[in-house]
Amino acid sequence: MKVSMQINGQKMQVQAKPDSRLLDVLRDELGLKGTKEGCGEGECGACAVLVNGQVLNSCLLPLGQMDNADIVTIEGLPSDSPLVASFHACFAAQCGICTPGMMMAATALLSEYPQPTLEEIREGLSGNLCRCTGYGRIYEAVLQAATGVTHG
Amino acid sequence: MVEWVRPQRVGEAISLLSKMPLDHYQIISGGTDVMVTQRLSMHQKNRDWLDLSAIPDLKEIEVHDKGIRIGAGVTLSALRRHPQVQKFWPMLAASAAVTGAAPIQNRATLGGNLCNASPAADNAPVLLAYGASLEIAGQQGSRIMDYAAFHVAYRKTALAAAELLVAVHIPYPPDKSVSLYRKVGTRAAQAIAKVGVAACFQIDAAKTIVQARFGIASVAAIPCSLPTVSHYLQGKKIKQIDAAIVRKGITHDIAPVDDIRSSAEYRLETTSRLIWDAIQHVE
Numbered sequence: 248m249k250v251s252m253q254i255n256g257q258k259m260q261v262q263a264k265p266d267s268r269l270l271d272v273l274r275d276e277l278g279l280k281g282t283k284e285g286c287g288e289g290e291c292g293a294c295a296v297l298v299n300g301q302v303l304n305s306c307l308l309p310l311g312q313m314d315n316a317d318i319v320t321i322e323g324l325p326s327d328s329p330l331v332a333s334f335h336a337c338f339a340a341q342c343g344i345c346t347p348g349m350m351m352a353a354t355a356l357l358s359e360y361p362q363p364t365l366e367e368i369r370e371g372l373s374g375n376l377c378r379c380t381g382y383g384r385i386y387e388a389v390l391q392a393a394t395g396v397t398h399g
Numbered sequence: 400m401v402e403w404v405r406p407q408r409v410g411e412a413i414s415l416l417s418k419m420p421l422d423h424y425q426i427i428s429g430g431t432d433v434m435v436t437q438r439l440s441m442h443q444k445n446r447d448w449l450d451l452s453a454i455p456d457l458k459e460i461e462v463h464d465k466g467i468r469i470g471a472g473v474t475l476s477a478l479r480r481h482p483q484v485q486k487f488w489p490m491l492a493a494s495a496a497v498t499g500a501a502p503i504q505n506r507a508t509l510g511g512n513l514c515n516a517s518p519a520a521d522n523a524p525v526l527l528a529y530g531a532s533l534e535i536a537g538q539q540g541s542r543i544m545d546y547a548a549f550h551v552a553y554r555k556t557a558l559a560a561a562e563l564l565v566a567v568h569i570p571y572p573p574d575k576s577v578s579l580y581r582k583v584g585t586r587a588a589q590a591i592a593k594v595g596v597a598a599c600f601q602i603d604a605a606k607t608i609v610q611a612r613f614g615i616a617s618v619a620a621i622p623c624s625l626p627t628v629s630h631y632l633q634g635k636k637i638k639q640i641d642a643a644i645v646r647k648g649i650t651h652d653i654a655p656v657d658d659i660r661s662s663a664e665y666r667l668e669t670t671s672r673l674i675w676d677a678i679q680h681v682e
C-alpha cells in the first residue's frame with residue numbers, strides 16, 4: 248500500500264503493508280529513530296507523536312489510517328522549543344527513553360493550555376511513563392517552558 | 400497480500416461485509432483495542448481490514464429535543480470536551496475522561512469501547528444507567544435496540560454478521576434526577592477498572608425515588624444493571640431503605656468474578672459500598 252503523509256513538514260510517500268505500525272515506518276523505513284518503543288501496547292507513551300496536532304501513540308497506528316496525515320516527531324520539534332531548554336535546565340531526563348514522548352505530549356498540552364496548572368500537566372502527561380525521574384522534574388520542566396519562570 | 404479497505408459510507412461498509420464470509424474482515428475504528436490484540440496474534444491471522452475511520456457519519460454528535468445521538472466513531476476526547484455532553488450527560492463526560500490517558504482518548508471511539516465488549520468497558524455502566532439504546536445497521540436497514548440487551552455473553556454482542564454499530568442514543572435524564580459515576584482502579588490514569596459504577600435516580604418533590612437505574616462494569620462476565628435493587632428502591636424514601644436488602648439484591652443481580660485484577664469478594668464489597676454511597680446522594 249502506498250501512503251502519502253507529511254512528516255515534519257515534508258511530503259513523503261511510503262510503500263509498506265497497510266497494517267504496519269507508524270512506529271516501525273518512522274524508525275525502520277524513514278530512519279527517524281527519535282521515536283522510541285517501550286511497551287508496544289499503548290501504555291507507556293514512548294512512541295508518542297503528533298498527528299494532525301493531537302498526541303497519539305504511534306505503536307497503535309496502522310499505516311492504512313495515515314493517508315494525508317500531518318505528522319510531527321521529536322525530530323520535527325524546533326531546537327529552540329522552550330521544552331528543550333527547560334528539560335535540560337530541570338534535569339528532566341535521566342536514561343532519556345521517555346523524553347521524546349514526554350516532549351511530544353507536552354507540546355500538545357501547551358498548545359491546548361498555554362498556561363497549564365499542575366493538574367493539567369499531570370493529566371496531559373498521564374499517558375507517558377517514566378521509570379527514572381519520579382515525574383517531578385518533568386512537570387517542573389513543562390511548567391517552566393510555559394511560564395519561562397524557574398521554580399525552586 | 401493483506402487488503403485495507405476504507406469505505407466512506409456505512410452502506411458501503413455493510414455491502415462489503417455481506418459479500419464476504421464471516422470474519423473475513425477485521426473491523427477497525429480507532430484501533431486502540433485491535434492494534435494490541437492483532438499484534439499479540441500477529442502471525443496467526445492474515446485478515447483483510449475494514450477501516451471505519453473515514454466514514455464522516457460515524458463521527459457526528461447531534462443533540463435534539465429528545466436527547467443525543469452519538470456516532471459510533473466519535474472519540475472519547477471529543478465526547479469529554481463536548482459542552483452539551485458535559486451539561487446534560489455529565490456521567491458520560493466523566494467516564495470518557497477516565498478511559499485510558501490522553502493519547503488513547505484521542506483515538507478510542509465510543510463504538511469501539513462497546514463493540515470490543517470487555518466486561519470492564521468504562522463507558523458501559525453510564526450508558527446502562529442513562530437507559531441508552533443503540534442504532535445498528537445491516538443489510539435490511541437499521542434497527543434500534545436497548546443497550547441493556549447488547550451484551551449477550553462474555554465478550555459477545557448481539558451484532559449479527561454484516562452488522563455495524565452506527566450510533567448510541569441517550570435520552571435526557573428525567574427532570575429531577577441525581578446521577579453519580581465512580582471508577583475504582585489501581586491508579587488514576589489508564590488503569591482497567593476493578594469496579595465501575597453508574598447510578599441515575601429520578602426523584603419527586605418529596606425525595607421519593609421514582610426510578611433507580613444502575614450500570615456496573617468489571618464485576619461480572621458482561622457489564623450489567625441491578626434489576627432487583629432498582630425494583631426494591633422504587634417508591635422508597637431514603638429512610639425506608641434497608642442496607643442489608645440492597646446488598647442481598649446486589650449479590651443476586653451480579654455474579655462477581657475472580658480474576659487477575661481483583662477477587663469476587665472485593666468486588667462485591669466495593670460494589671455494595673459504591674451503590675450504598677450513591678443512594679445517599681438522593682437526600
Ligand SMILES: Cc1cc2nc3c(=O)[nH]c(=O)nc-3n(C[C@H](O)[C@H](O)[C@H](O)COP(=O)(O)OP(=O)(O)OC[C@H]3O[C@@H](n4cnc5c(N)ncnc54)[C@H](O)[C@@H]3O)c2cc1C
Nearest residue numbers: 289426428429430431432433499508511512514520521564
Ligand atoms: C493503553 C490502553 C489503555 C486503555 N484503557 C482503557 C480504560 O481505562 N477503559 C476502557 O474501557 N478501555 C480502555 N482501553 C481499551 C480501548 O481503548 C477502548 O475500548 C476503546 O474505546 C476502543 O475503541 P477503538 O475505536 O479504539 O476500537 P477498535 O480497536 O478500533 O475496535 C474495538 C472492537 O470493536 C469493533 N468495532 C469498532 N467499531 C465498531 C462498529 N462501529 N461496529 C461494529 N464493530 C466495531 C472492532 O472490530 C473491534 O473488535 C485501553 C486501551 C489501551 C491500549
Ligand code: FES
Nearest residue numbers: 285286287292306
Ligand atoms: S510503545 Fe507505544 S505506548 Fe508504549
Ligand code: FES
Nearest residue numbers: 341345377378379
Ligand atoms: S528518564 Fe528514564 S524513563 Fe524517563
